[in-house]
């Protein structure tokens with residue numbers, strides 16, 4: 001009987017129910033396929049496999065042999081030195097030569113490598129008394145004599161196999177055990193059929209699948225391993241991109257879009273004409289790209305990426321006014337109330353030249369969970385009747401009972417802060433809105449509004465292409481002119497005097513009409529988490545440090561009236577210092593604020609720090625960001641790396657790349673949150689080029705064959721379906737509109 005990839009691991013020799021459940025529970029390995037996609041974490045170079053007779057003292061070597069026995073002893077110490085446990089194994093090679101391997105404070109080795117174990121020991125050989133000895137060698141367990149392995153055949157095999165795969169392991173399932181199973185599986189498997197056509201492999205210079213699967217686990221040399229990895233990365237990314245594009249094609253097959261094409265002499269144009277500044281080149285490019293999407297009779301799915309301060313709001317307003325020009329409505333949805341308030345304010349200011357909430361002007365409303373019942377009832381009525389043109393809101397916009405007369409454009413700001421379920425709800429809302437607008441005929445395709453998703457968290461290109469493989473991306477890669485540079489400084493507790501200097505500086509800035517933010521990680525003090533709390537810091541700053549200034553406080557647990565008042569006092573300049581939590585992280589725009597102080601900065605991630613810093617340098621003069629770090633918690637290496645990255649760069653894209661490198665893609669967005677399928681071998685920081693190649697390839701395939709029905713694509717179709725169990729629903733989370 002031949003083994004198949006879909007077989008359970010119990011089909012492998014020596015795998016009983018107990019081992020099978022350890023594989024399943026510990027590593028999620030249930031089938032042979034799971035086992036073979038449990039890729040090596042790294043490779044250990046076995047060096048030259050030698051017999052003792054060939055070894056020169058002081059030379060690095062790998063010696064293979066069978067463990068005969070163990071002895072342990074403990075050093076006697078003089079003075080205060082610590083005592084050492086020494087465990088020593090005697091190991092016999094195939095030639096009969098015996099050497100010893102010693103381990104310090106690792107008595108567990110005697111259990112790992114009991115008598116009868118065959119293992120490879122790598123290190124430098126030393127002569128100790130008359131013995132040859134390896135001190136603290138790297139060890140790779142190869143198997144047991146009782147299982148039919150002997151030192152001679154093991155050495156033989158390793159001579160051809162310099163690179164030993166080291167697998168991610170768990171308790172009770174060491175790497176060598178996994179290696180044994182993988183090898184058994186590869187022995188029993190027939191040649192694996194390829195799902196990619198040969199001409200593609202030729203064109204992309206890829207090795208075939210069978211060679212790749214064998215080569216990643218048992219590479220004879222580094223070149224083979226690298227070629228194997230390249231092929232498997234290609235497969236992983238291609239099937240992901242195919243899945244995304246295929247899904248997109250399917251969605252589009254069932255939907256129609258609206259014609260929201262810009263009109264001559266409309267309000268969108270009037271809005272641009274009335275702006276107090278000329279749009280940047282990047283903004284103009286965004287108008288072009290979005291304008292084309294709006295005109296198409298397919299729903300727009302566009303991601304607008306732009307660093308803090310790049311001017312996304314203007315682009316959003318322009319996009320929404322195109323709906324108004326077509327006598328439709330538009331909605332702007334944001335993640336926080338503070339941001340909703342501010343966007344509402346900005347919108348009404350920006351639209352003032354066109355007339356806002358006047359007879360014949362543009363009707364703009366704000367809907368959040370702190371809208372009163374009366375307000376809410378009125379706004380809901382006017383959304384349904386079509387009287388309201390633009391609505392700004394939080395996820396209150398998603399609540400039951402919110403219905404539009406005819407929703408043309410939806411803009412979602414900072415979309416990654418919304419959960420998956422909210423994104424799905426938003427899409428349902430869109431469908432519902434279209435239905436209420438009676439645009440879709442009975443049984444006909446749904447008519448969906450155009451969706452623009454904005455984010456100020458620059459996403460590295462590789463991640464954007466992967467996460468948003470089905471979205472078009474516009475990047476605002478140019479800041480408006482006249483931006484003030486921001487100087488960033490890190491202050492650790494050994495420089496305590498600089499804290500006083502900073503407070504002196506804030507006082508000077510305040511005297512000159514400028515403002516400072518002080519951001520704290522916590523609202524209130526707690527015993528569990530040591531750190532600066534906004535409430536206490538506000539008290540300390542207002543009574544002890546700046547008794548002569550007006551110091552306000554904003555945090556998420558305050559009532560919205562109190563929050564509004566505090567924000568308004570800071571915005572108007574009546575208050576010079578604003579102590580807050582990260583509620584001010586996104587979008588808050590107070591141009592005369594020039595100092596951003598972040599307490600316990602080590603608690604924040606790179607993108608958060610970058611966002612917070614983006615609150616200053618918005619036109620009020622030379623700006624400063626001061627990061628206090630290590631005052632309440634020890635600085636880890638990761639934290640240091642993050643803080644140094646922030647201090648060293650103000651380029652959001654560069655920082656995002658660094659963040660991706662430090663944290664890995666899954667964590668950057670949160671696996672669940674992003675819906676990013678688990679990548680087993682591809683690394684988005686390393687494999688950027690392959691992301692691009694596979695995306696283009698997938699696009700071409702799906703463009704020519706939207707449902708992958710052609711016989712030429714049968715294996716592609718099968719592979720995508722097999723990889724993403726549950727079919728394309730695996731991609732549901734990726735959907736944004």
Ligand code: ADP
Nearest residue numbers: 277278279280306308309310311312313314480
């Ligand atoms: P973000 O992309 O962070 O949302 P905003 O839309 O809040 O940026 O814009 C930041 C600031 O830059 C705002 O005060 C806005 O009025 C201003 N701004 C936008 N576009 C331009 C431009 N083309 N020239 C000058 N200032 C601009």
Ligand code: MG
Nearest residue numbers: 312313456587
């Ligand atoms: Mg913004």
